[in-house]
Amino acid sequence: MAVFYHHVREAARQQEISISEMMSRVKKLGIDSIEIDLNDVKDSETLQAELQGMKISSVYGFYDWSHRYEEKEVMHHINIAKSLGADKIMVTPGFYSGERNRMKEERDTMIAAMKKAVLLARKYQIMVTIEDFDDKLSPIADAYGMNFFLEEIPELKVTFDVGNFFYSGETVLEAYTKLGSRVQHVHCKNRSFKKNNGEEKISALGIPLYPCAVGAGDLPMKQIIHRLQDHGYDGYYVIEHFGVEDYWQAICDSAKWLSKEIN
Numbered sequence: 001m002a003v004f005y006h007h008v009r010e011a012a013r014q015q016e017i018s019i020s021e022m023m024s025r026v027k028k029l030g031i032d033s034i035e036i037d038l039n040d041v042k043d044s045e046t047l048q049a050e051l052q053g054m055k056i057s058s059v060y061g062f063y064d065w066s067h068r069y070e071e072k073e074v075m076h077h078i079n080i081a082k083s084l085g086a087d088k089i090m091v092t093p094g095f096y097s098g099e100r101n102r103m104k105e106e107r108d109t110m111i112a113a114m115k116k117a118v119l120l121a122r123k124y125q126i127m128v129t130i131e132d133f134d135d136k137l138s139p140i141a142d143a144y145g146m147n148f149f150l151e152e153i154p155e156l157k158v159t160f161d162v163g164n165f166f167y168s169g170e171t172v173l174e175a176y177t178k179l180g181s182r183v184q185h186v187h188c189k190n191r192s193f194k195k196n197n198g199e200e201k202i203s204a205l206g207i208p209l210y211p212c213a214v215g216a217g218d219l220p221m222k223q224i225i226h227r228l229q230d231h232g233y234d235g236y237y238v239i240e241h242f243g244v245e246d247y248w249q250a251i252c253d254s255a256k257w258l259s260k261e262i263n
Helices: 005-015 019-027 044-051 071-083 100-122 143-152 172-182 221-230 247-262
Strands: 002-004 033-037 055-062 088-092 127-131 157-161 183-189 208-211 237-240
Touching (some): 002 005, 002 247, 005 033, 055 071, 088 183, 100 127, 172 183, 172 221, 221 247, 237 247
Parallel strands (some): 002 237, 033 055, 055 088, 183 237
C-alpha cells in the first residue's frame, strides 16, 4: 500500500505534529510507500528525513505539451524519480484550450511530446504512465481519450484511477475491460454520492461527487481490486482521497479496508 504525500502532510497539519511523526504513524498502518508530486520535491535531504524509510511508489507531474515540449523538464522529472528510488513517473500531458476546432491538433501535439518523454525515460529504466485525469479539458479524462495515447505509444502504461472514470460518465468496470492489459499502477480513489463535509466536485455530467476513505464510497472498489488480483496485478494500491475533512481518519480507514482486500 501507498498513500499520497499530500495526504500525510495534511494529516500532520491537522493533527499538529511533524510530517516525520505522521510518516511513522502511517507506517504502522502497513503503508510502506509514498506517492509524490514532482513540485513537492524541493530538498531531497529534507524529504528523505521526512520519509522515515518509506519508499516512493511514483512521482507525478503536470505538463503543458499542447503548447511546448522541453526535454530538460522531463529529464528533471526522471532524475528526481531516480534519486528517490522510484521506477515510474506519471505524466499529465496538458489540457485542451477549449477551442473545439483545435482539439485534434492539440491532442496530436501532446501525443508527439509523450512519445519523446517515453523514449527518454526508457534510457533510464523509468516507466511512464498516464491516468484518467478528471477534468473536462483533459485529453485523457476517460478510456476513449487514453486509448489515443496508448495506441500510438506501445510502451506507455496506465495508472488506473478507480474514482475518475465516473467523472466523465464511464463505469469503472467498463473502463477496466478496455485498459486492464496496460495497468501498472492503481490509485484507489473512491467517490461518495452522498453529501459530506469533504470538497464537492461536480462531474462532467453535473453529478456532485464527494471524497471519502477507500471502501467507504459508492464505486465498486472491491470488484476492481478482485479483478486486478485475478489478472495477476502485483503493483501498488495507492490510497487517494483529496479533499476529505479529516485526512488522518481517512488514511486509517482506507488502510484498514485495503489490508483486508489485498492480503
